[in-house]
Structures are given as structure tokens and as C-alpha cells.
Amino acid sequence: MNKIFAKGHRLRNRDRFIPYWLASIVGVPFLLVFVGLCYGLYFTLMGQWVVMGGIATVVLLIFVFIVYKLYVKALVKIPFFLHRYREFLLWRFMFQNAFYFTKQVKSSNGTRTKTKFPKVYLKQEKYALSVSFQLEGIKFQDRFLKIGGELETMFSADMMGNTDEKAFITYHYAIDSIRSRISAKEVQATIEQGVKLSETDVWDFVHDPHLLVAGGIGGGKTVFLRSLLVGLLRLGRVEILDPKQADFVSLEKLPVLKGRVTWETEEMGQRLIDINSKMDKRYELMRQRSEERGEEELGAFYKYDCDPVFVLIDEFPSLVSALEDLPMNSSVNYMMVMSALKQIILKGRQAGFYVIISTQNVKADDLPSTFKDNLMLRITLGRVSSFTYDTLFGEENRNKQFKYIEKIGAERIFGRGYYGVFGRPAKEFYAPLLPDSKDFNFYNDFKALERKEEEEGQQKVSVEKRYKQSELLALLSVPRSTIKKIEELLKDNQYQLTGNGYSKQELELFRKILSQRDETGQTLRDVVSEIVSTVV
Ligand SMILES: Nc1ncnc2c1ncn2[C@@H]1O[C@H](COP(=O)(O)OP(=O)(O)OP(=O)(O)O)[C@@H](O)[C@H]1O
Structure with missing residues (x-):
């Protein structure tokens, strides 16, 4: 589902009607009131056609004025109206620049010309819009590759760049900064x-x-x-x-x-x-x-x-x-x-x-x-x-x-x-x-x-030195296998190393184990178990 709408609204020739139906949304309630009013006048001013005609004309003119003002305001203030109007602007732009194909189709009264637009999508978000144009070798391809600046002016937007996807170029705009x-x-x-x-x-x-x-x-x-x-x-x-x-x-x-x-x-x-x-x-x-x-x-x-x-x-x-x-x-x-x-x-x-x-x-x-x-x-x-x-x-x-x-x-x-x-x-x-x-x-x-003080005045955070394994090996002069063996034995004896390197205390523990082994000739297993039992 998301994929279908990923590029936004697809431009169609029927978008030319958008201003009419938007205006109708605003105008229909007024029209209903006007019809009701005429109906009322018909019964109250029976036969006085001139008076009735005069009142109806004045009311009609007032309503047309109000509808026009509301329509213009809605185009700016109501996102639904604004979005549809931008779709119309895109249609007008494409139409006036003749970015469409025509085809003769047969109908009951002979043939008629059908207008078809290439695949063009308009996606509108709160602060951004993007317009994608089909490329795929169609005759407008070269123009579509350079069209970004013209749309920037048309939408009063700021072009933020473009992306090339398979068969499409998409221009991205920032809008409505205010x-x-x-x-x-x-x-x-x-x-x-x-x-x-x-x-x-x-x-x-x-x-x-x-x-x-x-x-x-x-x-x-x-x-x-x-x-x-x-x-x-x-x-x-x-x-x-x-x-x-x-x-x-x-x-x-x-x-x-x-x-x-x-x-x-x-x-x-x-x-x-x-x-x-x-x-x-x-x-x-x-x-x-x-x-x-x-x-x-x-x-x-x-x-x-x-x-x-x-x-x-x-x-x-x-x-x-x-x-x-x-x-x-x-x-x-x-x-x-x-x-x-x-x-x-x-x-x-x-x-x-x-x-x-x-x-x-x-x-x-x-x-x-x-x-x-x-x-x-x-x-x-x-x-x-x-x-x-x-x-x-x-x-x-x-x-x-x-x-x-x-x-x-x-x-x-x-x-x-x-x-x-x-x-x-x-x-x-x-x-x-x-x-x-x-x-x-x-x-x-x-x-x-609160005032932030300079770090000289701040208490220094003491960070404990941690040794990497290579440092540990160098300091103890033993092979990696010995360290690994000691680690296993420590684990067997329930002694938990802190991990992520070795602390100073852990370095000392390894040193103690190794020196006791060297001094007493005991096995590592015995030394570790003895030392851990005294440490824990
Ligand atoms: N972001 C804002 N929101 C509302 N009013 C503003 C804003 N910026 C400026 N103003 C109005 O404009 C007046 C002048 O703004 P400001 O003093 O910031 O201009 P300035 O660029 O610093 O001018 P100058 O260079 O002459 O000092 C402010 O007193 C304020 O009334």
C-alpha cells in the first residue's frame, strides 16, 4: 500500500477541474440557502416579481462575493484545498508547456482527441513536497532533467536537490517555512x-x-x-x-x-x-x-x-x-x-x-x-x-x-x-x-x-585506566594462551572479570597468580583456586 502512494498524487487530465469542484465545496451551502430564500420570497411576495427579482439579485451578488473570499482564504489556510490547488497548478504547468501526448479515439460521434500525461507525481508533506517525472526515453526526458528551477518558482518553494531513481527524476522542495x-x-x-x-x-x-x-x-x-x-x-x-x-x-x-x-x-x-x-x-x-x-x-x-x-x-x-x-x-x-x-x-x-x-x-x-x-x-x-x-x-x-x-x-x-x-x-x-x-x-x-563554569574550576572526573589485552601481555610477558587459561580458571572459580579491557586491580591479580606459580611450582589451576578463595 505504502509503495502505491510513495510518489504521491499521479497527475491526470481531470485535474483541470480541481478549481471548479473546490469552489463548489465552498459554494454549495450558499446555493442551498439561496434556493431556500427564493422559495420563501416566492410565497411571501407572490406576484411582486420586480421586488422579488431585486432582492434575489442583491443576495446572489453578496453570496458570490462571500464565496469568492472564502474560496481564496481556503486555498491558503486549509491544507486540503492547498494541496488540491497545487495539483491543479502542476496540471496547468504541464498543459501550458505541452508536456502531454494526444491520441485520436473513436467515439459514438466520430473521433475525438484524448490527452494523456506522462507519469508525473506530486507528493505533499507538511514542510516538503517532491515532484517525480518519468524519464524512460520519452520525448520530454531532456526537459524533465532541467525542470526543477521552474517548479521552484511556481510553488514558491526552495529546491533542496534531486534524486535519480530507476526511470524517474524527483525534485525535492522545502515549503511553508513560515x-x-x-x-x-x-x-x-x-x-x-x-x-x-x-x-x-x-x-x-x-x-x-x-x-x-x-x-x-x-x-x-x-x-x-x-x-x-x-x-x-x-x-x-x-x-x-x-x-x-x-x-x-x-x-x-x-x-x-x-x-x-x-x-x-x-x-x-x-x-x-x-x-x-x-x-x-x-x-x-x-x-x-x-x-x-x-x-x-x-x-x-x-x-x-x-x-x-x-x-x-x-x-x-x-x-x-x-x-x-x-x-x-x-x-x-x-x-x-x-x-x-x-x-x-x-x-x-x-x-x-x-x-x-x-x-x-x-x-x-x-x-x-x-x-x-x-x-x-x-x-x-x-x-x-x-x-x-x-x-x-x-x-x-x-x-x-x-x-x-x-x-x-x-x-x-x-x-x-x-x-x-x-x-x-x-x-x-x-x-x-x-x-x-x-x-x-x-x-x-x-x-x-545557572552559570556554567570553566573546566579548570570543575572537578576532574577521574577515569580509571583500562589495559588492552596487548598491553597486559606486554606487561606480564606471557603468551595469550596463558592469559586465556587463567581467564577460564577464574570463571570456573566464579570470579567475574569486568570485561572491555582489564582494570589495574585485574592486572595485579594476573601478576600475583603468575608469580605464585613461578615461586611455588604449583599448577595454574591450584594457584587460581587458592588466590580466588582469599580474594572473594
Ligand atoms: N523574530 C522577530 N519576531 C518579532 N519581531 C521581530 C523579530 N525580529 C525583529 N523584530 C522586530 O523588529 C525590530 C528590529 O529588530 P532588531 O533590533 O533585531 O533588528 P536588527 O537587525 O538588529 O537592527 P539593527 O541592525 O538596526 O540593530 C524589533 O524591535 C522587533 O520589533
Whole structure:
């Protein structure tokens, strides 16, 4: 059953009637009321045909107007109507582009032309739709291989790629981003899943480290960055650099951010240098913990009980120009600071150090290319220049139509833009919605949060060293068969080894057994049974 519906609705020529029957669904109740009304009028105004005709015409016009308005609203608001209407749009597109075959068929009144469409399927889900086109050498095959962009415009959707299956090509689209919008209160961050930015968009910072946000004036950058903090402050440590001394300075008073918001140029520079050294220290700590566990390879920060650290730099170009203007005798200089930031960006992923850079429009020399190539998630908000779109979303999205939408109906839209991971298709994005100020305010939300301390201040988790079998063999200088024999004897004597390597205590037990055997000349069986009876 699932297989039959896997590709979705199959396009048929009868889809041309969809608007008519959708309109009928809305219109029939009104029609019934109208008929009832005429019936009533007929009996009450018997013979006064002009009055009756006048009333009926006015009522009819009002009903037609109401039906039209309800129909248009239903197409936007009711998923059933919207889905059917998209099926009609696809039919119209195929029809107008003459993507159909015709056949003469015999009928009772001679011959008639029958229209038949190739196999085309439309599958609609809550936030995604896909359209599959038959290939198999049919005459439209070449067009179908390039049709994705046209459908993107037609469905007001964002093409997210295509898949080739046997005999079909399927285009995938993201739709209805506005419906996936969440409230700023709902932004959550976890290491496993990332930061939830909407029902469909999650910043998986562990795999796509660092974030670049570009926004036009009043586009909603500050609200977005503060919404991010709702999740980030609960998960890890956050350091904020606010060179414009604008939107984040006041947060310094909060316990969770005390001493972690800087705005003086030298202090900001020094902070980045310090963060870079803290990252190096963390690598040392991780290596030490990794060695204690006998791991062959160093894992990611979260395996060693470390919290992520997020470094938020608001209005990055302001920081750069302030650093460039520092006098010669300053304690830091542009080169030192940029090199520290570069290190954090390049090496931060494994250690759990992530940079969030915000800027207005990106200009040619705003961002060094090392930064651009390594800030994996990019988001724009509000009105930005085409150069900004090009820089952020790159070659992959060169043909995409980026739009600025100021209003939907009479409602002004805030926090709308685009979202894309480097090298992948960008899509429309709605930043978390700022809740009503009576309900929620960032300052109060952050006020109650627990402060995450640095690992130097945390109690080190002691990890017991475990020995691999090869290490055990080398330390005891015995063959594998001897160890195996001892293990069997221990088992016979109900002594349980912990497994997954050997603990220090187990190493000592093996050592004791072997030395007693060598000293007394007893068999292993006797030694093991004697020692186990004293240990247990
Ligand atoms: N996500 C949102 N939800 C609801 N309203 C928003 C949202 N984002 C922005 N706004 C509205 O737009 C106003 C301006 O937003 P914001 O201060 O975030 O813009 P900005 O991009 O930081 O501007 P600037 O660059 O000038 O500082 C906010 O005060 C708020 O009223």
C-alpha cells in the first residue's frame, strides 16, 4: 500500500477541474440557502416579481462575493484545498508547456482527441513536497532533467536537490517555512541535536561548526541572536563581544554572563586571545583524559565532560575596524587577535569552541576567506545585497531567486531571510518569533540561568585506566594462551572479570597468580583456586 502512494498524487487530465469542484465545496451551502430564500420570497411576495427579482439579485451578488473570499482564504489556510490547488497548478504547468501526448479515439460521434500525461507525481508533506517525472526515453526526458528551477518558482518553494531513481527524476522542495516558525521561548540546544531554530531548521553545530549571520538594518538580527542565547546559555558557556556597545552590554550584569561580555577594543582583543589559549588547554585536558582511558584516537569535547563554548561577535566589521585603529603601544594588535580568532575557527570544532559572527551586508574585504570557508551555517535576515547572498550561499545557489518580503497581506514581516549550510541549497527561513513582551523578556529569562563554569574550576572526573589485552601481555610477558587459561580458571572459580579491557586491580591479580606459580611450582589451576578463595 505504502509503495502505491510513495510518489504521491499521479497527475491526470481531470485535474483541470480541481478549481471548479473546490469552489463548489465552498459554494454549495450558499446555493442551498439561496434556493431556500427564493422559495420563501416566492410565497411571501407572490406576484411582486420586480421586488422579488431585486432582492434575489442583491443576495446572489453578496453570496458570490462571500464565496469568492472564502474560496481564496481556503486555498491558503486549509491544507486540503492547498494541496488540491497545487495539483491543479502542476496540471496547468504541464498543459501550458505541452508536456502531454494526444491520441485520436473513436467515439459514438466520430473521433475525438484524448490527452494523456506522462507519469508525473506530486507528493505533499507538511514542510516538503517532491515532484517525480518519468524519464524512460520519452520525448520530454531532456526537459524533465532541467525542470526543477521552474517548479521552484511556481510553488514558491526552495529546491533542496534531486534524486535519480530507476526511470524517474524527483525534485525535492522545502515549503511553508513560515508555518515552521517557533517562538523565541522554544529555542533549545543540545549537543546531540543542535540548536532548534524552527520546526525544520536545526543548527547542528557539532557537524556544521560556526555561524555567520548577515542582516539588513532592522532585519531582526539582534532578536535572532538573543533567541539563540535562550538555547546556548542553557547548554554551555557564552562569550559576547559587542564592539558597537549596543545590544548586549546590558546583559553583562546577569550572573550567567558576568565578566563574559566585552566591548572595549583591547579587552575584546585580549578576550579572543585568551579564548584561543583556553581552547589549547582544553585540547591538553582532552588528550590527558583520552590517554587515561587508553583510547587510540582523541574524541570530541563532549566525551570528556566538557561544555561547548560559544563566542558571539556582534557587528564583526566594527571589531575589525576598531582593532585596525588601535594605537601602536596597545597591549594587543590586529594581527594577534585575528590570528587567535582564526585558530578558534579552524580548530574549535573538536574542542567544542564555536564562533557566531554577525554583520550587516557583507562587503568584499569584510571577511577573510579562511573565515568565510569555515563558518558552516549561514543565515541572512531582512534586506541584504546580492553580493551578500553570493558570498554567503555561493556557487550552489547562484541561480536561486532570493526575495525580500516586507509584508504579507497587511502584516509586516520581521526576521525573514535565508538559511543554508555551506555548499548546500539555501532555503527560506523565519527566525524565532519574539513573544509578546507581557509574556516573555530575554533579560528575565537569562536572569534565572545557572552559570556554567570553566573546566579548570570543575572537578576532574577521574577515569580509571583500562589495559588492552596487548598491553597486559606486554606487561606480564606471557603468551595469550596463558592469559586465556587463567581467564577460564577464574570463571570456573566464579570470579567475574569486568570485561572491555582489564582494570589495574585485574592486572595485579594476573601478576600475583603468575608469580605464585613461578615461586611455588604449583599448577595454574591450584594457584587460581587458592588466590580466588582469599580474594572473594
Ligand atoms: N523574530 C522577530 N519576531 C518579532 N519581531 C521581530 C523579530 N525580529 C525583529 N523584530 C522586530 O523588529 C525590530 C528590529 O529588530 P532588531 O533590533 O533585531 O533588528 P536588527 O537587525 O538588529 O537592527 P539593527 O541592525 O538596526 O540593530 C524589533 O524591535 C522587533 O520589533
